[in-house]
Amino acid sequence: AAGVIQSPRHLIKEKRETATLKCYPIPRHDTVYWYQQGPGQDPQFLISFYEKMQSDKGSIPDRFSAQQFSDYHSELNMSSLELGDSALYFCASSWGTPGRDTQYFGPGTRLTVL
Amino acid sequence: RKEVEQDPGPFNVPEGATVAFNCTYSNSASQSFFWYRQDCRKEPKLLMSVYSSGNEDGRFTAQLNRASQYISLLIRDSKLSDSATYLCVVNRREYGNKLVFGAGTILRVKS
Numbered sequence: 001a002a003g004v005i006q007s008p009r010h011l012i013k014e015k016r017e018t019a020t021l022k023c024y025p026i027p028r029h030d031t032v033y034w035y036q037q038g039p040g041q042d043p044q045f046l047i048s049f050y051e052k053m054q055s056d057k058g059s060i061p062d063r064f065s066a067q068q069f070s071d072y073h074s075e076l077n078m079s080s081l082e083l084g085d086s087a088l089y090f091c092a093s094s095w096g097t098p099g100r101d102t103q104y105f106g107p108g109t110r111l112t113v114l
Numbered sequence: 115r116k117e118v119e120q121d122p123g124p125f126n127v128p129e130g131a132t133v134a135f136n137c138t139y140s141n142s143a144s145q146s147f148f149w150y151r152q153d154c155r156k157e158p159k160l161l162m163s164v165y166s167s168g169n170e171d172g173r174f175t176a177q178l179n180r181a182s183q184y185i186s187l188l189i190r191d192s193k194l195s196d197s198a199t200y201l202c203v204v205n206r207r208e209y210g211n212k213l214v215f216g217a218g219t220i221l222r223v224k225s
Contacts (some may be wrong), residue, residue, distance in 0.1 A: 033212065092213075110140070
């Protein structure tokens with residue numbers, strides 16, 4: 001079965017650079033979520049989109065922005081990168097109105113900021 | 115205090131053992147409950163949803179006690195491949211559909 005696709009899988013950036021992470025949800029899934037997992041930590045919710053509209057916002061820094069496109073893929077844009085942004089970034093997708101269960105996670109993008 | 119609390123372990127058990135994990139959550143508005151499994155440096159994978167009536171999937175049994183705000187996972191006949199971090203996860207729909215994770219319980223199954 002098709003899963004959530006994330007690209008790139010690994011990304012190395014310098015401080016103050018920008019990065020764009022992409023997420024392609026499971027076919028027919030219309031809700032996308034972004035999570036950040038720092039070293040030795042549990043995943044923290046950043047932001048979610050349902051039907052191309054932002055549906056919820058978590059601990060996402062103002063330097064980050066995201067959107068969901070007409071084909072339901074989503075991009076997380078990160079600017080003025082800091083060392084502390086180094087983490088695994090997971091995208092998850094689900095089907096239906098937010099409040100429906102079962103989010104399926106992509107393999108993640110490992111971002112390293114030097 | 116974290117909203118979802120788990121014993122971090124590690125639980126070191128021999129193959130074939132039965133092991134139980136517990137989890138408590140503090141927000142009574144939580145509405146959906148899950149156990150996810152995460153292998154090192156990989157994505158969380160849904161193991162099972164948890165219902166008040168309890169549910170079983172092969173060697174895995176999950177239980178929810180809403181009154182005590184307590185969730186459990188029982189693994190019978192442990193396999194080496196069960197070694198992973200088990201994440202207790204709740205969903206508070208009043209604030210959208212974001213998942214709130216516990217810190218995870220490490221399980222190591224040894225031969």
